[in-house]
Amino acid sequence: MSYVLAVDHEKRPCAPAPPGRARHLLNRGRAAVYRRYPFTLMLREGERAEEAAPLRMKIDPGSKTTGLAVVNDATGQVVWAGELTHRGQQIRDRLLARRACRRSRRQRHTRYRPPRFLNRRRSSGWLPPSLESRIANTLTWVERLRRFAPIGALSLELVQFDTQLMQNAEIAGVEYHQGELAGYEVRQYLLEKWGRKCAYCKATQVPLQIEHIVPQVRHGSNRVSNLTIACKPCNDAKGTRTAEEFGHPEIQAQAKAPLRDAAAVNATRWALFQRLKATGLPLETGTGGRTKWNRTMRGLPKTHWLDAACVGASTPKTLKTAGVGPLLITAMGRHARQMRRTDAQGFPDKAAKATSVVGGLRTGDIVRAVVPARSVKAGVYVGRIAVRATGSCNITTATGTVQGVHVRYCRPLQRSDGYTYTKGAALPPQA
Numbered sequence: 001m002s003y004v005l006a007v008d009h010e011k012r013p014c015a016p017a018p019p020g021r022a023r024h025l026l027n028r029g030r031a032a033v034y035r036r037y038p039f040t041l042m043l044r045e046g047e048r049a050e051e052a053a054p055l056r057m058k059i060d061p062g063s064k065t066t067g068l069a070v071v072n073d074a075t076g077q078v079v080w081a082g083e084l085t086h087r088g089q090q091i092r093d094r095l096l097a098r099r100a101c102r103r104s105r106r107q108r109h110t111r112y113r114p115p116r117f118l119n120r121r122r123s124s125g126w127l128p129p130s131l132e133s134r135i136a137n138t139l140t141w142v143e144r145l146r147r148f149a150p151i152g153a154l155s156l157e158l159v160q161f162d163t164q165l166m167q168n169a170e171i172a173g174v175e176y177h178q179g180e181l182a183g184y185e186v187r188q189y190l191l192e193k194w195g196r197k198c199a200y201c202k203a204t205q206v207p208l209q210i211e212h213i214v215p216q217v218r219h220g221s222n223r224v225s226n227l228t229i230a231c232k233p234c235n236d237a238k239g240t241r242t243a244e245e246f247g248h249p250e251i252q253a254q255a256k257a258p259l260r261d262a263a264a265v266n267a268t269r270w271a272l273f274q275r276l277k278a279t280g281l282p283l284e285t286g287t288g289g290r291t292k293w294n295r296t297m298r299g300l301p302k303t304h305w306l307d308a309a310c311v312g313a314s315t316p317k318t319l320k321t322a323g324v325g326p327l328l329i330t331a332m333g334r335h336a337r338q339m340r341r342t343d344a345q346g347f348p349d350k351a352a353k354a355t356s357v358v359g360g361l362r363t364g365d366i367v368r369a370v371v372p373a374r375s376v377k378a379g380v381y382v383g384r385i386a387v388r389a390t391g392s393c394n395i396t397t398a399t400g401t402v403q404g405v406h407v408r409y410c411r412p413l414q415r416s417d418g419y420t421y422t423k424g425a426a427l428p429p430q431a
């Protein structure tokens, strides 16, 4: 079961309540709903809060989706889980559109002026806005959950593989069957080194296997420098031939060079690491190899939030995940600032941007609409509102979008915070 986050009457985080207790508190009027997403209760004044054991927040950063999990290290209970979808591509697209608009405007108005470029200074540690937004999203959620749960430590999957181990592997020749964990680190390392594609046919998005460049039957070693990544058809077709005999002499040469700059493979993760360290919470880091090993050893399926729960050496022996489901969080941005909208060629053609507040509501607010029986749209709808200047708005509920609900029937439940939420599928309760 997912636990329910709780704060006391002075908004200090309390121990998360099991769902049964949360229902009991709500039914008896001993607590009120403080926030819908993430679902958080506020205990009444004088309500005795349970002793709050410190929890660990675990993060598995991804380029599209970041897995989040709050875990009680002492009991192994996954208290809360989330999957945060970033809007990196959307930001990139919008910046490109803005650039095109500006360029076209300059063409129209000041064509005698040569374009200027590379005339901006970048501060050290600058990251592209699309990456910056991923870091900001993650930090937002760390800060948010700290307000609703007693989080005492952080875990972050920092790198794909153990750099130390792997550098030794290439230089001193550590073999890939040394220890259970090493096998996982080597796999992650090889995936990075060979660009996550089959070294022979360059296929991506297929199951990839560890492949011996000089096969074992020909006395090829298990050393990392003799390993590559191949899809099953290529692996089978190659059989007992060496890469050279298979028609790929370049593989043998490429295998000799160790992966350069293994530490800086992922700049975003390191930037996130620095900023999480600045929160002052103790920060544990783990490798992707360790995450996968932890998850496989515990027999858990691959999802972003379970990966997050399995980050780091601190992962409890048994993770209690029965009935836990993630909150699916999607970054939406807050508003467009463009005042004059344009056609595809960048010429202003539409009406100026309409007001963003209609009847006291904004796009992105979570509302409850009670439409009276005399109306065509009669019913009760709870969801995210998209306001229209006419007052006739759209509400996206769990089951679909309802159009043309007037703003006068809507009452806000939670104000827009730049994200939209859906409930993810929960793991089955254990038998």
Ligand SMILES: [Zn+2]
Pocket (backbone or CB within 6 Å): 198, 199, 200, 201, 202, 203, 230, 231, 232, 233, 234, 235
């Ligand atoms: Zn292949």
